[in-house]
Amino acid sequence: MKIIGLRGYHLGFSPSPALGNASTFIRRRDFLLVQAIGEDGTVGWGEAFSSPFAAAAFIRARLAPLVLGQPVQDLGRLYHAMAGTLNYDRRGAGMMAISSIDMALHDLAARSLGVSVARMLGGALRDRMLAYASGPFIAEGPDPYREYPGQVDDLLRRNFRAIKPRVGVAPHRDGEVMRAMRRQVGPDAALMVDINQGYAVGAALQSARHMEDADLLWIEEPLQPEDIGGYQAVAQATRCAIAGGEALGSLAAFRDFLQARTFSVLQPDMGVCGGFNGFRRIAALADAFDVPAMPHVFGTLVNAHAALQMGSLLVPRRGGGPMPYPFIEIDVTPNPLLTLLGPMDPAADGTIAVPDAPGLGFELDPARLAPWLGEQWQIDAA
Template identity: 30%
Template sequence: MKIRSLTTAVVEANFDWTIVRIETEDGHVGWGECFFAPGLTRIVEQMADLVVGDDARQIGAVVARLRAAASGAGSVGGIIHNALSGIDGALWDLNARAIGVPLWRMLGGRVQDSVRVYADCHGGAGLMGLGPMLDIRTPRWAGADEVATGEVGRSLFDPGAETEPVDLALLARRASEAVAKGFDALKFDLDVPGLVPVRAGSRTMPVGGASLARDMVAAIREGAGPDTELAFDLHWRYDFGSAMRIARALADLPVLWLEDPLPPENVSGLIALAGASGVPLGGGENLVGYRSFEPLLEAGSLSVLTPDLGKVGGVAEARRIAEAAQSRGLGIAPHNIAGPIGTAFAAQVSATWPNLVALEYHAQDVPFFEELVAAPLIVNGSIEMTEEPGIGVVPDLDVVRRWAKPGETVFGEEPR
């Protein structure tokens, strides 16, 4: 099965969903998705020149060759691995389809008959459109009242970028609405106006932030009810003292995990924070490969690991991370801001892990998520594992074209 082509399309959703298509000379096709990044499709385009003619069955060899070829661009980390991860996923999908089995079967069999999904509810308003440089944008398919407010064009982590005021009633309603859709686990952002540092370069939480965080969690709990598990995200915003104040404010509450309170390289800080606060910590979405996770695993600084299969470096690396977490009694909850292609792929891989907590879903407000694959993927808060070949879904090309990002090709077609 020699590779004939490697092409991409970008769907402009709340994030850029970069879909990868690999076709072989004998007509087999595989689909993958890359985590968004500036210049990503150009990277994949240049990688395509190298893989044409390669044997698509040799997944490890193809990906290793691309990694070596990109080594001058720093392939030990960075956005090269966003491209590699999408290509790796498409190769796995292609091979599973070629022999007519679901991906989970190719990976040794499933442990989960269905994959539990948690809904990411942002900071109350469920949707913020972000470009490749985290630049705030207004999606062309969303009404103004549906989108979290911010200064268009400004990068998300700039001071004052988000302007959505905290609305406790909205938080409760958003939680209740997500539970009504069938989700029994939710995640909300706590780094919102009133809690985010207000000076450029600062990681210090404003005065009163810990009290606001507690009020937010109480409102979300009221809306979600007593049987829904709750996680909260801090996006690496804080210094140690601020993270400690937030964690201690939540210490007596049933928190599933507190995500990324500190940068992941601050291993000693995470260890101290976990020990002093008693709150389970999660993290790892920005780490690439097993070796990046190894210090956190060895230190025991996290309770839940959150690798993103769209950029972690491929299935082999993700499986090493999950197995190492399992051997240490740790949970794994993959970070996932992907469209339905990336989500279906992540579910297939996650179904093989006994220590899966839940898979993230960050697109409940994108109106064409299900339309993109012409069938419901998430039903009552879970993704069923079936006997459908590969990742179980294929993109509807007409829908891809309808929502394609201007200026980007659609699987080799001229950009519109």
């Protein structure tokens, strides 16, 4: 089946209250969803993360001419053709654009076969994944962690057995809130933290020391994303695993961090690193270093479902916590573009099912995107 069209949907909303992390307060969330259209009318969905407007421009100018009119089954050939357009920019909006197209083509190809993406790529190793809550987030005002106890109680009631709050207000405050959270959740729940690139090396080391008694599975992105030397220093000095990789796009970038022995948990984002093709290459590299990889997810239902399909294919590794890795990250903030088809809360055992329906495993009428739609475009094959 040939690809006869691409559609783009620019979506967004303003979270209320704003979502705080160690680097910023998120007051606007913008997304790009892409549909790849087959000649029989079947469609596949993809998503770009972080730079939706620049990614859309790249798709329209460079990628659309490469994929339109081509067989959707040529997933590897089309990926390498798209990657050949990057030139100097191998870690930015161009790769995010490729990510969305690759994701959409995998969805379309699997739907055309009547199977899930995981089945098309060789078969899932699991049908459920442990879900971890991505939140709570820092609040504005003099007591940034004030809402955490109530929010954590709510997450426990929603069956989450793993929770990743944002920290980074100050090292000693990080320790106080995480020690209190460990007492609150008990010894069996998994706790991780995300510092969102908010500290320099010294503060990151202090924060890690203050949080040691909280028994964390990992500390995520304590430094700027390409500070290899800084990550080496933190990884060597702390007893806790260091996680990261969501802001890295190229295979070479992951190679450099793995060779430097910085990350104990690798977190590529499928909307950044090249979709399914990109993630699979990174996962193979991680396997060579015996480092667990799992998708970073903080977008719409499209990336979340792609991450479930990809996560189901990954080799299990024990990293601590209630189950072996990989886990699936669930945005627990009010995000209507994630919960458009219903909540993504875990079952009583803390896990979420990997859909076995065709493609990414969901059906979405684009008309349902209307409340959040800012712009829409379509490019057809000549």
